[in-house]
Amino acid sequence: MNQLSSAFTLFLSLLVEAIPFLLLGVLLSGMLLLFVSERKLIALMPKHPFLGALMGSLIGFLFPVCECGNVPVARRLLMQGAPASVAMGFLLAAPTINPVVIWATWTAFRDQPEIVVLRVVLSLSIATIIGSIFGMQKDIRPFLQPSLTRYMFSDLDSPEPAAQSPSNLLQTGTFFLGQPGKSLQSSVATLPAFANIPDPIESKPLVDRLQMLLENSVKELRELGGILIIGSAIATVIQVGIPREIIINLGQGQISSILAMMLLAAIVSICSTVDSFFALSFASTFTSGSLLAFLVFGPMIDLKSIGLILTIFKKRAVFYLFLISAQLTFLACLFINLNVR
Amino acid sequence: MTTIRSMSQLKPWLDVMAMGAWGLLMFKLWFTGQLYLLIHPNYMWMAFASGFVLIALSILEGWRISRQRRYVDAEQHFTLIMPSLSSSLLLFVAIAGLLITPRPFASDTALHRGVMDSLSMTRNKPESFRSNSKPEERSLIEWKRTLDVYPEPDAYTGQKVKLQGFVVHTSNLPDNFFMISRFVITCCAADVYPVGLPVKLTQSRSAYPPDKWLEIEGKVITETIDGNRQLAIQPDKLTPIPEPKNPYDY
Numbered sequence: 001m002n003q004l005s006s007a008f009t010l011f012l013s014l015l016v017e018a019i020p021f022l023l024l025g026v027l028l029s030g031m032l033l034l035f036v037s038e039r040k041l042i043a044l045m046p047k048h049p050f051l052g053a054l055m056g057s058l059i060g061f062l063f064p065v066c067e068c069g070n071v072p073v074a075r076r077l078l079m080q081g082a083p084a085s086v087a088m089g090f091l092l093a094a095p096t097i098n099p100v101v102i103w104a105t106w107t108a109f110r111d112q113p114e115i116v117v118l119r120v121v122l123s124l125s126i127a128t129i130i131g132s133i134f135g136m137q138k139d140i141r142p143f144l145q146p147s148l149t150r151y152m153f154s155d156l157d158s159p160e161p162a163a164q165s166p167s168n169l170l171q172t173g174t175f176f177l178g179q180p181g182k183s184l185q186s187s188v189a190t191l192p193a194f195a196n197i198p199d200p201i202e203s204k205p206l207v208d209r210l211q212m213l214l215e216n217s218v219k220e221l222r223e224l225g226g227i228l229i230i231g232s233a234i235a236t237v238i239q240v241g242i243p244r245e246i247i248i249n250l251g252q253g254q255i256s257s258i259l260a261m262m263l264l265a266a267i268v269s270i271c272s273t274v275d276s277f278f279a280l281s282f283a284s285t286f287t288s289g290s291l292l293a294f295l296v297f298g299p300m301i302d303l304k305s306i307g308l309i310l311t312i313f314k315k316r317a318v319f320y321l322f323l324i325s326a327q328l329t330f331l332a333c334l335f336i337n338l339n340v341r
Numbered sequence: 342m343t344t345i346r347s348m349s350q351l352k353p354w355l356d357v358m359a360m361g362a363w364g365l366l367m368f369k370l371w372f373t374g375q376l377y378l379l380i381h382p383n384y385m386w387m388a389f390a391s392g393f394v395l396i397a398l399s400i401l402e403g404w405r406i407s408r409q410r411r412y413v414d415a416e417q418h419f420t421l422i423m424p425s426l427s428s429s430l431l432l433f434v435a436i437a438g439l440l441i442t443p444r445p446f447a448s449d450t451a452l453h454r455g456v457m458d459s460l461s462m463t464r465n466k467p468e469s470f471r472s473n474s475k476p477e478e479r480s481l482i483e484w485k486r487t488l489d490v491y492p493e494p495d496a497y498t499g500q501k502v503k504l505q506g507f508v509v510h511t512s513n514l515p516d517n518f519f520m521i522s523r524f525v526i527t528c529c530a531a532d533v534y535p536v537g538l539p540v541k542l543t544q545s546r547s548a549y550p551p552d553k554w555l556e557i558e559g560k561v562i563t564e565t566i567d568g569n570r571q572l573a574i575q576p577d578k579l580t581p582i583p584e585p586k587n588p589y590d591y
């Protein structure tokens with residue numbers, strides 16, 4: 001009984017601490033995306049693979065999306081003609097390299113500021129490396145889903161596509177709903193052709209934009225909140241239910257702790273805005289490197305985002321993406337475990 | 342058919358109720374002071390503010406839905422869990438939070454989280470370490486931090502101690518010892534960890550059952566426990582106190 005009540009206290013405390021950050025992330029990114037033109041931003045992006053990847057990784061600062069919002073934005077960036085390196089850098093880094101996430105990480109790890117710094121540095125490096133690799137490809141299209149390339153081809157052929165029924169790329173699981181009209185109707189297979197439509201966000205009246213913000217925020221909160229609850233429940237069960245000796249044995253191994261945390265990150269799919277609180281509950285028993293592995297790997301690849309990433313890339317590309325990011329995370333965190341104390 | 346329609350008409354209201362319930366829960370935790378059990382005081386205003394935002398969102402969304410004639414279910418894309426399941430889950434947890442009073446952690450959690458291993462280590466780096474503070478004004482965590490910096494127990498022998506905490510019976514201590522303990526919180530209850538100091542009694546510890554809150558006045562002695570020389574407290578006075586509203590140390 002005692003154990004049950006401490007489990008409930010723990011579970012509730014994770015939620016109460018995380019929900020303000022989730023709210024902030026949802027509202028802030030919704031607002032920025034409804035009021036900032038990403039078109040103009042793309043025009044500024046460098047074409048060079050490395051610089052593009054670095055820039056792409058950094059623009060997360062302007063678009064505080066978590067890993068559910070980054071996929072549709074990355075996809076839209078690609079469609080609007082952003083270099084592959086930029087889109088890839090953004091895809092991988094945006095969930096971590098943004099003010100809300102950094103603040104939340106700082107809140108959780110005030111005592112270990114090195115975790116906050118290393119999280120940012122590692123995420124940025126890995127995203128830039130992978131972005132550069134993909135940016136090196138002369139032609140990115142073999143890696144992309146046919147539905148996407150078809151659209152990109154038609155864009156090349158006819159620079160002025162008919163401004164037909166505007167449908168929406170940005171669906172639930174995005175942090176925003178920046179596209180016009182009857183939102184949330186397109187399925188993944190039917191790609192809209194709005195790349196050359198004058199910036200739709202700016203042409204919307206304020207009241208409509210606010211209403212879209214509301215509608216979108218509610219959707220986001222519902223979905224991310226649901227996952228947050230499941231994630232917190234898992235963290236609680238592991239903390240309270242599994243004997244301490246097992247956790248400590250697993251958590252103190254230099255290699256086993258990293259692998260365990262990466263696996264956990266991939267399964268739990270907790271939103272990057274609040275994942276630091278989840279990681280915090282393991283801070284006393286797991287190595288710092290493994291906490292970092294969780295915080296770096298989770299936002300890039302997890303069950304939830306793989307489904308979303310498959311709407312952009314073919315299976316093979318997603319597999320490479322998974323393999324390279326997993327290896328880089330593992331090696332970097334192992335290095336930290338072995339050399340930094 | 343009618344049931345299906347009324348079910349689908351009900352769905353959007355789940356969100357309204359879930360957000361409203363979470364807003365109320367934040368207010369309840371704030372006004373009853375139960376928030377102290379859950380998160381560090383630095384972040385309480387955030388929980389409180391988000392209560393307002395959630396209530397506002399709930400009202401606005403309710404207003405939006407009530408103006409909509411027909412509910413369009415447009416959830417055909419990939420989601421990890423079903424939207425209505427997600428809303429129900431949020432609503433369910435909020436209601437549970439409204440009905441159940443969170444309890445502070447007790448000695449079994451202290452044992453589970455290793456009050457024993459923390460005898461000579463704290464996870465916190467001292468944030469505000471004041472070496473000149475009077476010994477009898479040090480809290481448990483301040484004693485721990487002091488010991489982190491200079492662990493030799495003899496250096497403190499004879500110093501006055503006045504502490505509040507709860508009783509933990511650990512298996513490595515002889516029967517005439519218990520551990521006076523407190524939890525330390527840095528962010529939320531997920532990261533609380535116990536700190537404690539052994540207290541030496543003249544009788545069996547069974548007079549002081551686990552989880553009992555005490556105020557201890559006494560002085561510092563050095564004891565060898567489990568082969569380790571360490572600091573312990575010899576109490577002059579042990580006063581039972583009610584469990585404090587805010588049980589954590591910072």
